[in-house]
Amino acid sequence: MRTSDTHGCPTRGKYGTVADKDGNTIRFRTKREAERAADAEEGKARSGSWKDPWAGxxxxxxxxxxxxxxxxxxxxxxxxxxxxxxxxxxxxxxxxxxxxxxxxxxxxxxxxxxxxxxxxxxxxxxxxxxxxxxxxxxxxxxxxxxxxxxxxRGKRAGRSRDRGPEKVIADPLGVLLSAERASLLSGRDVEFVSVVTKGYTGMRWGELVGLETEFLRPAALRVEWQLCELDSGFFERCPPKDDSYRTVDAPPWLTRLWSGHIARTQPTSCRCHGKTYVFRGQGVSRTGETGAKLVDVARRAGVSTGTVSNVLNRPDAVAEATRGRVREAIEALGFSRGGGAVDQAAHWRRNGLATWLFTPAASGWYPKKAPQEARPVPVLADPWPGVPARGRGATGRADACWVPVAKGLTPHGLRHTHKTRTEGFRTPTKLMDERLGHMDGSVQARYTHITREMRHDLLANLTAEWEASLDARLAMSDTSPVGVLDALLRERSRARP
The missing domain is CATH 1.10.150.130 (Tyrosine recombinase, N-terminal domain)
Incomplete structure (x- = not known):
């Protein structure tokens, strides 16, 4: 057989020794077997299919x-x-x-x-x-x-154990109650508006976090960007998944919710991207913090948060009797400035919101976090649906705990929820795919088109479900500690015959 270079590669008309796939030289019993193997390798080299056994x-x-x-x-x-x-x-x-x-x-x-x-x-x-x-x-x-x-190949029995749990979804009332509870846990209206937005648009998490004010429209929102949270803690502004740029139609009640939110919060541009986002996150002191907050002190003392702030910063501006009530509430709740200060971060952390706001809101339980085990969210009975009790001795002061709205529901589960609800409306697949940012390259999809009537019917169905959820919530209580929902309930109550 012809000689070769040190790697067994064919160079200048020469070929290497015959080797196995691990690069080891094969020893043949007879000269004839060796010649046949060499001829086979030479044929591979001439056809271009020869592979260097040492490359592996x-x-x-x-x-x-x-x-x-x-x-x-x-x-x-x-x-x-x-x-x-x-x-x-x-x-x-x-x-x-x-x-x-x-x-x-x-x-x-x-x-x-x-x-x-x-x-x-x-x-x-x-x-x-x-x-x-x-x-x-x-x-x-x-x-x-x-x-x-x-x-x-392999065993058939037990394969079902490898499947992940089925995604939990919620009904319209479940979406509203989860939004209300998340807002009660955060002490802001922001979470109510954002959870409702996710439940009624099916936006992906990164798209919701990355929604900029300039992409809100009079009757829709435009998905142009998403924010991707990296391990470094930085949020990368990038195109939506699979380039799923799209316009998501919105009913009038939802666009009013957005405009009211913008008017209340007056968002400003973030330092990391220089963009103005619709929703802002919570600061480190609030994410996962179960200690007493400023709003808790105000509720216990029967005063406004502004009065509590004055007691902490300008006590001479507050009447002595009021100062006494506020200080008593501070002492009873174990309030501290660091744990109770309202702070806003530029963006939500996925784990922070899902773990400490959304999951307790949907399931009624705080998750396990060393050294504490999983535990029910303790709430005060008044006002309904129960304001979370926080601070020293919270469990002892609580009157009850929340029952689950949809145990196992996740923020992404709201996307599944929206898809399922629109299926129930018999919404055409083409319109559902456009709304969720899904691609269908089939011939049937090419020959199907979205009409104005299809969009109108979908928005009408979404509005009917929203109004039904408000009616169901009114039947439970006609007020809410969440300001934006309280206003919606009063408006709905006046509109009903």
Whole structure:
């Protein structure tokens, strides 16, 4: 057989020794077998299908670093790939060569990970591993992809346990009550307006956080950007997912809710992007803070928050009797300036809002956070639906706790809720896809078009559900501690026959 260079590559008309897929030289029993193998390899080289057996000797760690550097994807996707590699794939495969990793190795890793993490998470990490090996195959570093799941293999029983829980949705009253409770927990009207907006538009989380005031329209909103929260704490302003730019029609009552919100909050541009956003987040002292707040002191003392502020900053401006009531409330609640100060951050943190505002609002429970276990949200009975009791001895002072509105409901579940409700209206699929930012490349979709009547019917149905939810809420109580909802209830009560 002809000679070769040190790597076994064919150069200047010469070919290397016949090697297996791991780069090891194959020893043949007879000269005839060796000649046949050499002729086969020579044929591969001439046809362009010959692969360098030594190429697969690059380590997984070295290839993964190069592979990651070559990706040009959205910042959130790059962040996820980095997590998958650094936290789950490199610890197992970093020092192994690309060619030496076999299907059994991947299956053993998969099985081990499933004993520690949710099956859905392991499936995601394996998907990244599969993608990396697919590129390695394309580059000729190996012949097959060991991360490929073979169909119809393995046990059938118990597969249903690997499925994630079904997404929880809410009815229109559930959306309204979740919005009201989230606002009570935050002490602001902002959460009420934002939760209702998400429930009646189906916007993605990043699109809601990234909604700029300039994209509010008289009868709609325009989705042009989203804010993606990175591990560094920075929010990247980027196009919506899959370039799903769109105009979302809104009924008159919802646009009035937005305009009233803008008039009350007077939003200003943020320092990080120089843009003015419709919704602002909460400061660090408020996110996850269950201590007494300024509004709690005011309620207990029977005064306004402005009076409490005066007692703290200009006590001589307040009557002695009032000062005494406020100080008594401060002492009883264990209020401190740092824990109770109202602060606004430029943007919501996804985990902060979901964990400490939305989840307790929907489920009626605060989540587990060391050293505290999960616990019901303690509330005062008056005014209805119960103002959260906070501060020292909150549980002892509480009259009751919230019952679940929709246990397991998440902010993204409101997107599922909106889709489900519009399905119930028999809304044409084309209009639903436009509203949610979904793409349908089928021939049927090309021949279907959205009419003015379709839009009108959808908005009429959304309005009917909103009014029905207000009526149901009025039947429970005709007032609310949430200012914006209280005004809506009074308006609805006057409008009813």
């Amino acid at each position: 000797q690059v380590t997984f760690g070295a290839y993964a670093s190069r592979w990651y550097a070559e990706q040009d994807l959205a910042a959130s996707t790059m962040q996820n790939y980095r997590r998958h590699l650094e936290e789950h794939l490199l610890p197992e495969f970093e020092d192994r060569t690309i060619a030496s990793i076999q299907r059994a190795d991947v299956e053993a890793w998969d099985k081990k990970e499933r004993t520690l993490y949710a099956a859905s998470s392991v499936k995601t990490w394996r998907g990244t591993l599969h993608l990396l090996f697919e590129d390695a195959v394309d580059e000729g570093l190996r012949d097959d992809n060991p991360a490929t799941k073979r169909r119809g």
